[in-house]
Amino acid sequence: MTDESPVIELKNLTKVYQNGVEFRTLDNANLRIKKGEFVAIVGPSGSGKSTLMHLIGLLDTPSSGTLLIDGKDVTKMSDKERSGMRNRILGFVFQYHHLLPDFTALENVMMPLLIAGKSREKAKDVAEKLLKEVGLEGRMEHRPGELSGGQNQRVAIARALSCSPAIVLGDEPTGNLDTKTGDMIYELLRRLNKEYNQTFIVVTHNEDLASKADIIIRLVDGKITVQ
Amino acid sequence: MYELKIALRQVFSSKKQTLFAILAVALAVSVITVMMAMISGFQDEVVTSSIENNPHIVINPQDEEEESIHLYRYKSALISEKEGVIAVSPKYLGQAALEYRDNAEGVYLQGVDPMAEESVMRVSEDVVEGDLMTLVHTRYGILLGDQLAENLEVNVGDRVDVVFPGSQTTSFKVVGLIHTGTSADEVTAYARFDSVQDFFNEPGVASTIEVRVADPYQADAIAGSIERETGLDAVSWSEANVEIFSFLEAQAAFVKIFYFLIYGVAGFGIANTLITIVAQRTREIGILKAMGTSQKSIMFVFLFQSMILGAAGLVLGTILGYIATVALQSYEIEIPPETYFGLQTLPLEVEPLNFVYAAFFAFIVNILSGIYPARKAAKLDPVKAIER
Ligand SMILES: Nc1ncnc2c1ncn2[C@@H]1O[C@H](COP(=O)(O)OP(=O)(O)O)[C@@H](O)[C@H]1O
Numbered sequence: 321m322t323d324e325s326p327v328i329e330l331k332n333l334t335k336v337y338q339n340g341v342e343f344r345t346l347d348n349a350n351l352r353i354k355k356g357e358f359v360a361i362v363g364p365s366g367s368g369k370s371t372l373m374h375l376i377g378l379l380d381t382p383s384s385g386t387l388l389i390d391g392k393d394v395t396k397m398s399d400k401e402r403s404g405m406r407n408r409i410l411g412f413v414f415q416y417h418h419l420l421p422d423f424t425a426l427e428n429v430m431m432p433l434l435i436a437g438k439s440r441e442k443a444k445d446v447a448e449k450l451l452k453e454v455g456l457e458g459r460m461e462h463r464p465g466e467l468s469g470g471q472n473q474r475v476a477i478a479r480a481l482s483c484s485p486a487i488v489l490g491d492e493p494t495g496n497l498d499t500k501t502g503d504m505i506y507e508l509l510r511r512l513n514k515e516y517n518q519t520f521i522v523v524t525h526n527e528d529l530a531s532k533a534d535i536i537i538r539l540v541d542g543k544i545t546v547q
Numbered sequence: 548m549y550e551l552k553i554a555l556r557q558v559f560s561s562k563k564q565t566l567f568a569i570l571a572v573a574l575a576v577s578v579i580t581v582m583m584a585m586i587s588g589f590q591d592e593v594v595t596s597s598i599e600n601n602p603h604i605v606i607n608p609q610d611e612e613e614e615s616i617h618l619y620r621y622k623s624a625l626i627s628e629k630e631g632v633i634a635v636s637p638k639y640l641g642q643a644a645l646e647y648r649d650n651a652e653g654v655y656l657q658g659v660d661p662m663a664e665e666s667v668m669r670v671s672e673d674v675v676e677g678d679l680m681t682l683v684h685t686r687y688g689i690l691l692g693d694q695l696a697e698n699l700e701v702n703v704g705d706r707v708d709v710v711f712p713g714s715q716t717t718s719f720k721v722v723g724l725i726h727t728g729t730s731a732d733e734v735t736a737y738a739r740f741d742s743v744q745d746f747f748n749e750p751g752v753a754s755t756i757e758v759r760v761a762d763p764y765q766a767d768a769i770a771g772s773i774e775r776e777t778g779l780d781a782v783s784w785s786e787a788n789v790e791i792f793s794f795l796e797a798q799a800a801f802v803k804i805f806y807f808l809i810y811g812v813a814g815f816g817i818a819n820t821l822i823t824i825v826a827q828r829t830r831e832i833g834i835l836k837a838m839g840t841s842q843k844s845i846m847f848v849f850l851f852q853s854m855i856l857g858a859a860g861l862v863l864g865t866i867l868g869y870i871a872t873v874a875l876q877s878y879e880i881e882i883p884p885e886t887y888f889g890l891q892t893l894p895l896e897v898e899p900l901n902f903v904y905a906a907f908f909a910f911i912v913n914i915l916s917g918i919y920p921a922r923k924a925a926k927l928d929p930v931k932a933i934e935r
């Protein structure tokens with residue numbers, strides 16, 4: 321069992337912004353997350369939640385400290401290695417759906433697979449299956465402009481899952497949706513997490529929802545406390 | 548090649564930028580192809596007319612002091628034996644005055660053997676009235692440039708007096724008129740070799756020997772070998788027109804600077820379009836990076852866009868350039884007369900290789916101008932790009 325070796329490990333991870341004065345957005349964060357865990361991140365606005373997500377998602381680089389993903393130090397990797405990991409190991413769902421506007425729902429979900437070098441046929445198969453799973457079988461040929469916010473967010477989830485990533489990151493994925501749709505999306509995420517044993521890290525303001533997570537991480541002024 | 552797919556999709560969805568970028572390239576390519584057609588048409592015409600209107604080789608006496616060629620019959624025979632030489636015409640040239648009633652004009656009198664002169668210079672092509680061959684049986688016949696005849700107010704059949712100090716004034720009958728379209732028409736007069744020799748009291752000598760060769764581009768080599776064998780001074784047509792050819796070379800260099808500037812302007816147009824596209828697509832670049840697109844692939848996405856714009860532009864440009872060239876060809880632009888060898892209209896030459904060059908350089912310029920915006924896109928910070 322590899323259960324004990326963490327899929328994500330933060331050692332004194334720090335992000336500092338220098339705008340005349342030094343600003344510690346993330347301050348000496350230490351954290352271990354195991355495979356298959358559902359992690360909720362909560363905290364007031366400006367506390368550093370997005371910064372933490374961007375660091376784990378390899379979209380940003382820390383000022384100091386170490387970040388291990390799958391046991392590998394990702395802070396020293398080249399752009400090619402980091403983009404490869406973003407593609408294969410990580411799936412990102414943002415607050416606003418962030419789909420490519422010129423492509424249909426199906427093409428958006430296929431894109432990470434094409435980036436990974438999969439054939440069109442294979443990508444299409446996987447994307448169709450995932451879109452069915454999130455309940456959008458009738459909307460595959462629609463472009464983001466022709467879909468509602470909740471539908472787009474479901475497309476974004478399907479896209480985040482398309483390369484079967486080990487880690488799925490959601491930065492307030494329901495922040496922009498009404499409560500009912502938001503709850504539906506969370507149900508979906510929780511179900512997928514159970515089904516595929518992927519690690520989920522989700523930023524949320526919904527305490528009710530956070531309470532159902534395996535681990536709750538609280539962020540205040542860049543400092544982490546784990547519950 | 549998902550990069551190409553994204554590039555295509557993005558190019559076709561930014562219609563306005565796409566249109567203007569394509570038009571910028573198309574305009575540059577078409578202007579350049581038309582200019583190339585003018586330049587190569589002009590150069591060809593200058594070369595052709597200097598080959599046609601000049602003897603391929605002119606042979607002069609060796610020394611400055613010596614004014615004429617002795618033993619010209621023997622030397623002409625020797626030269627006509629040479630390989631590549633197809634005709635030889637010894638001539639006696641002199642300046643004199645022509646008088647008709649109260650009119651007098653200075654002339655450049657050419658004493659020629661009509662047959663030989665015809666085979667070297669194809670004079671008959673310019674004879675508009677009468678016949679050069681009349682000279683064969685008319686000892687005191689003369690052909691005049693049509694402008695000269697008009698100035699003297701003489702017609703074919705009239706008799707004119709040739710006057711030169713120390714020579715016996717001799718009466719010649721006008722047997723023909725010549726029109727070359729150049730200023731030579733005001734001063735040229737052809738008469739028989741022996742009559743002109745006699746008139747100038749110089750029997751048995753020639754002032755020059757003119758040679759026609761089979762391949763004008765061999766004229767230099769043949770002239771060299773004539774010099775070595777006869778000890779005379781032989782000048783090829785290209786040597787005689789050296790100023791014109793160096794002018795053409797200077798012109799070509801000058802025109803290249805123009806091409807460079809036009810391509811530069813088009814290149815900035817493309818770069819500007821791509822910078823705009825990159826700015827508009829910033830968020831999408833961030834999304835692509837979050838999905839795992841590497842910097843290299845992002846670069847390709849935008850380089851492909853610049854290539855697509857460039858390819859469309861150069862196809863359109865070569866078509867427009869071709870149409871414009873053909874249209875200008877049939878329009879026949881007038882140029883001031885007597886500028887160059889009697890060129891009356893600006894000739895345009897449709898040279899397929901020129902289109903290839905223009906298109907090739909346009910494509911290179913496109914790729915070069917795509918590099919900066921593509922690199923900019925590749926280096927975008929994904930966090931900032933996404934949060935926009
Ligand atoms: N590029 C930046 N430059 C300076 N400060 C920044 C930058 N990005 C984020 N911050 C600051 O870092 C803090 C944490 O931001 P963020 O991680 O977005 O918080 P949250 O997602 O919890 O609302 C905020 O105070 C924000 O102003």
Ligand SMILES: [Mg+2]
Binds near residue numbers: 369370371
């Ligand atoms: Mg945030």
